[in-house]
Amino acid sequence: MKTDPAGVLTGTHYLDGDFACGEGAMAAGCRFVAGYPITPSTEVVERISRRFPMIGGTFIQMEDELASMAAVVGASWTGTKSLTVTSGPGFSLMMENIGLGAMMETPCVVVNVQRGGPSTGLPTMTGQADMMQARWGSHGDYELIAMSPQSPQEAFDLMIDAFNLSEIYRVPVMFMTDECVGHMTEKVVIPPAEEIEIVPRILTRTPPEDYLPYRANGNDVPEFARAGDGYRFHTTGLTHDERGYPVMSAECQEKCVHRLINKIKNNADKIVRFEEEETDGADVVLVTYGITARVAQMGAQLARERGVKVGMIRLIVVWPFPEKRIRELADKINAFVVPEINYGQIVLEVERCAGGKAGAILVPHGGGGVHDPNDILDAIMGAVK
């Protein structure tokens, strides 16, 4: 279906990535945002808090990120699309209720404008070191979706996709941007509302007396009942059966957690998004994401000038990881080169999928800036030696 035009600021704009995130969320139909100020993400909620009163949305500045994430999960149970925005230290605090969102199967989007860490780290400077935290940060076993835009335009476009995926799979989606993308200002084209396709969660039509909140009926995702529609359902962060009732047993745990994992794993082909260039016949393939993808372009170009066949895979969805494609390429190429603004996170996943058939070479960066393209070039040249 088409989105609600009220939230769509159709036109050509000059926006930074944070503002573009906010516009994307409003265009996607998000009408509840809870957040706590943190650099370099605050502009997202500043944008939203200015526009929300005019489009039927509610923003609340909560007392901390624990509360923000809890409020977002709560609001989503009313059917209102919900978002929170943060950076590293706040992301750590949100992990508790991101787990609750995963367990209760609550659609919502969490923006992390990454900065340098650990701890307070580099509040005003970039990083990409929360990528593993996005996947594994909350305790226990679960799967979720994480995306990484490389520009303000993509921050806008991808945000609509993020909401759609979160609604379809009833899962929190981590929107892993970074300080560079968040604070760079570029042209952003916002299309008319009738060109923005949104996919809302399926609201159940089963009568309340027959409804079981966690019966998936052979699908991967159960139908949703909103609070206030007369279903009088129960949901819990405890291991639960189809009724949403706690059951403390290994059998129930197996069923409950298995489905949480499988609904993403079984649909990975539909969720995975990446861009690929010049991988045919390549000797070296760069695997990159976010701002680093743009820097890596320069590294690839310099290597091509030196006659090296360099391909590139740019991860748009990072989790689930495009395992299949990396495995296929590993059979054909010499090595993957993985530049990222951390000391080796996504490279581990590349290495796992490459399975020893191709090298996986990390180009690390501690954060606070982006790579020197020459460092990426050196890694590529080293890989073809």
Add this chain to the structure above:
Amino acid sequence: MSTVMEQTKPATEEHPIAPYLRMDRIPHIWCPTCGIGTVVKCYATALGESEVDLDKVSIVSGIGCTGRVAGYMKLDAFHTTHGRAIPFATGLKLGRPELMVTVFSGDGDLVGIGGNHFIHAARRRMDLLVVLVNNFIYGMTGGQNAPTTPLTARTSTMPYGNFEPPFNLPHLAASCGATYVARWTCLHTRRLTRSFKEAIARKGFRFIEVIAPCSTLYARLNRLGTGFNLMQFYHDNAEIMHGADPSKVDIGYQDKIVCGKFVDEELPTMLELMNAHYEKTLGDKYVPMSPEGGMIHDPDQSRDREEVAASRRDD
């Protein structure tokens, strides 16, 4: 030949609060002589006697013994994370403003790990009814010290007696901005029910503290007898003082318990303040969230939903 015993007639009448409970989850997990069930009964009775549409009532609990209350109520019920019932409930209320949202949880959950959320929800006069069952101890985890444990009382982590001064909860709630503050014990079932009814009819941040016996841990560790002895203690030591100064109602170890309604003020709530402010500053440009929530599609447009379902099956 065996004697045929006359069979006891099966109960023909339903328990008056059965319609409000998930009877398929009974028996509950609470210990014999625990006070939480009494509080649930009073709340359910008050709901039944109030003119509220139960389809629009949500109940949110955190973690702990009282944290299980949401799980037994036949309402839209949310058993959330430890300490986060209030912010979760805040999201529910703001996401669909027509809902009546009750938070039902324990002292450790709401003012220990969740203390920051408690004071801020009271400050912003968030439209929530917060019911706090205070048994002076962490029950679910086995009797550890709570922010409400009276001075000198023994707990499993203060085996030589508690030396940290506890919260005076009515004072905390009142000083942060609660619009309705009352305290009762589990013995005061009629007064507590009346208080619930009153609070259900009010708006803003309404706080009811209920002192409840925990004979398995608090009474056992302090050799205070059973639940019955604690109820007798409430009988002999509870003092009803409506309008008492909340700053003077703190609870000492085996000391008198001041009960009553301490605050009942009509003040604009968070949502009223927000709406009034935006109407004033933005005029016609203000579009408040619909009472049913910020849906961007009509949930009754089943055609849309069929299309969505069909397109998903095609994938």
